[in-house]
Amino acid sequence: MAVSRxxxxxxxxxxxxxxxxxxxxxxxxxxxxxxxxxELMARHDVARSTVRQALTALVNEGLIVPRAxxxxxxxxxxxxxxxPQQEFxxxxxxxxxxxxxxxxxxxxxxxxxxxxxxIVDPPADVRKRLNLAEGELAAVRRRIRYLDGEPYNTNDSYxxxxxxxxxxxxxxxxxxxxxxxxxxxxxxPQTRTLDEIYIRMPDPNEIKRLELGPGTPVACHIxxxxxxxxxxxxxxxNILPGDRHVIVYERDGMELRK
Amino acid sequence: MAVSRxxxxxxxxxxxxxxxxxxxxxxxxxxxxxxxxxELMARHDVARSTVRQALTALVNEGLIVPRAxxxxxxxxxxxxxxxPQQEFxxxxxxxxxxxxxxxxxxxxxxxxxxxxxxIVDPPADVRKRLNLAEGELAAVRRRIRYLDGEPYNTNDSYxxxxxxxxxxxxxxxxxxxxxxxxxxxxxxPQTRTLDEIYIRMPDPNEIKRLELGPGTPVACHIxxxxxxxxxxxxxxxNILPGDRHVIVYERDGMELRK
Numbered sequence: 001m002a003v004s005r006x007x008x009x010x011x012x013x014x015x016x017x018x019x020x021x022x023x024x025x026x027x028x029x030x031x032x033x034x035x036x037x038x039e040l041m042a043r044h045d046v047a048r049s050t051v052r053q054a055l056t057a058l059v060n061e062g063l064i065v066p067r068a069x070x071x072x073x074x075x076x077x078x079x080x081x082x083x084p085q086q087e088f089x090x091x092x093x094x095x096x097x098x099x100x101x102x103x104x105x106x107x108x109x110x111x112x113x114x115x116x117x118x119i120v121d122p123p124a125d126v127r128k129r130l131n132l133a134e135g136e137l138a139a140v141r142r143r144i145r146y147l148d149g150e151p152y153n154t155n156d157s158y159x160x161x162x163x164x165x166x167x168x169x170x171x172x173x174x175x176x177x178x179x180x181x182x183x184x185x186x187x188x189p190q191t192r193t194l195d196e197i198y199i200r201m202p203d204p205n206e207i208k209r210l211e212l213g214p215g216t217p218v219a220c221h222i223x224x225x226x227x228x229x230x231x232x233x234x235x236x237x238n239i240l241p242g243d244r245h246v247i248v249y250e251r252d253g254m255e256l257r258k
Numbered sequence: 259m260a261v262s263r264x265x266x267x268x269x270x271x272x273x274x275x276x277x278x279x280x281x282x283x284x285x286x287x288x289x290x291x292x293x294x295x296x297e298l299m300a301r302h303d304v305a306r307s308t309v310r311q312a313l314t315a316l317v318n319e320g321l322i323v324p325r326a327x328x329x330x331x332x333x334x335x336x337x338x339x340x341x342p343q344q345e346f347x348x349x350x351x352x353x354x355x356x357x358x359x360x361x362x363x364x365x366x367x368x369x370x371x372x373x374x375x376x377i378v379d380p381p382a383d384v385r386k387r388l389n390l391a392e393g394e395l396a397a398v399r400r401r402i403r404y405l406d407g408e409p410y411n412t413n414d415s416y417x418x419x420x421x422x423x424x425x426x427x428x429x430x431x432x433x434x435x436x437x438x439x440x441x442x443x444x445x446x447p448q449t450r451t452l453d454e455i456y457i458r459m460p461d462p463n464e465i466k467r468l469e470l471g472p473g474t475p476v477a478c479h480i481x482x483x484x485x486x487x488x489x490x491x492x493x494x495x496n497i498l499p500g501d502r503h504v505i506v507y508e509r510d511g512m513e514l515r516k
Contacts, residue, residue: 195508
């Protein structure tokens, strides 16, 4: 198919559209190699620079990845189910969720995590959510989670230092019964959480830490845990690369029946 | 500050880092104009092409916007609270959520929406979630929502055509009591929903429909409404530009107390 020179859409965009349509339709499947630059030049009767512009656009959309010198490949998304509700509810409540997660599960992949603990002057957005006064310090447990050696996400959990000092939370090892249980033992049981999810491009530090390719946005999920009287006791900042996660929630709609 | 020529970080990246730090620290506030290219060239003792590379990187990160011929400005994010739970729960359950939303509200902005209704062969992901056989048609209500004339998000709600044919859902006007209430009247009360949130770059059609600038990823929120026996009766595909939304959820953590 030669590109149409009558239409207002530039040639590179027409080529990108054609490849995108092939990916949407499944004619080009994840991990498939795209036609070479030379093949695309011949097929569309355009210059190499035009083909390159089309390929760059698709890379920046996150649809294909360059793997020199072999060429361009359709990006393979293996999303991890990220279920914030899991924290308090180990099993999905609805059978549909069960089936859905089985369809998409990351089974068979080898998990690993790195944990470090630091005492910090927390970032302004964390300080505000933890209700800390200027100068009050926080403890942070920073985790990078890997699957099959690939970094999947980062989780930074902040706590008021005055509350967790001397507890197991300060130890950079996995807490089998969970940090929430430790907080409960310390007299701060959480009864509710607020989740905020921001969608944005990663900063250079996140690109490096999570080995992100071009065209990969992130979700920044900020989870604030509150005690019954409204005291915020925990703020978790999760950075979730868009090509590796789908965030899922179950909701009750019982109110509709009233 | 002249850029350091010793470090391994290229000059353009150092300049981008410096501007990014000023934005993070609030020294450059939303809607502030950045120094001109000439000022940045003099300040960092580099060529214009280096300054342009730094500015382009920041545009692609979504941190600044070009407004020729006036220069570059710090992007102003006025996020709309997007609360999926609102559908079944008009008011937030927790006082913290109330305060948080009041802090960030889009009050005073003029809402508007455009609705069209179509009968379609639904996309494969919708067909699967609605459990429709090959060839079964769906009705779709497509909405674009505007605030102060700016497109904010799109919401495409799909229903099995066999269920909604002849109902108010086929009428391209606002349904004051809500489509969910119409479904209940038709004998399909929803008792639960599954939310999936995907984070990705927009496609060209979304860029056009939502007037998205560079460096603006979107959340694709797919909401599947189910009846008590598990019948899926409604699939809503919401496209939420990252620079205009924060997605929020309230969660109960009562289970922790057991």
